[in-house]
Amino acid sequence: MEFESFRRPQPTINVSALLDVVFILLIFVVLAANFDRLREMEVVLPGADAETPARTDALVLTVPVDGPMLLKGDPVELEGLRGPLSDLRADYEVLLLVSDGRVDLERAVKIFDEASAAGFESVSIATQEVP
Numbered sequence: 001m002e003f004e005s006f007r008r009p010q011p012t013i014n015v016s017a018l019l020d021v022v023f024i025l026l027i028f029v030v031l032a033a034n035f036d037r038l039r040e041m042e043v044v045l046p047g048a049d050a051e052t053p054a055r056t057d058a059l060v061l062t063v064p065v066d067g068p069m070l071l072k073g074d075p076v077e078l079e080g081l082r083g084p085l086s087d088l089r090a091d092y093e094v095l096l097l098v099s100d101g102r103v104d105l106e107r108a109v110k111i112f113d114e115a116s117a118a119g120f121e122s123v124s125i126a127t128q129e130v131p
Contacts (some may be wrong), residue, residue, distance in 0.1 A: 058096035058124065060086055063111065065102050078110055085118035098126045 061071050068075040072085055085095070095115045099108065115123050 006083055056115045057092070058094040059085075059092035060096050060098055061097040061111070063103055063107070065100050065104075065112045069111075072078050078107065078114070080116045081111070085115060085120065089119040092120075095122050095126055096126055 023044055059072070061069055063069050068077055069081070070076070072088070073080070074084075076084055097108075097111065
């Protein structure tokens with residue numbers, strides 16, 4: 001008497017679906033890396049001999065030589081600065097300017113004026129220690 005033997009089918013992996021998923025993940029990583037670069041801004045801080053550390057609870061405004069500023073990581077123009085500063089005034093006591101050393105003095109004065117009009121009584125400027 002002969003018994004029937006059942007052969008199991010060999011499992012197969014659908015490679016085309018796997019490649020689709022890999023390419024989608026690759027595209028996501030590349031785009032995320034580019035967006036992260038847009039949030040960072042290169043500024044060269046001015047030098048100073050003062051050694052007082054900056055307050056960690058301050059509202060940070062990054063000011064480049066030209067172009068839009070970054071307020072908590074969001075781009076903002078000088079003309080539209082007072083509104084966002086007024087909205088954030090209740091949460092922060094101090095405004096910290098992380099400004100490039102080559103920023104025009106007139107632009108800095110306008111930023112101080114907008115901060116004062118928004119209700120900030122204390123505005124600090126971030127510097128680096130002179131070697």
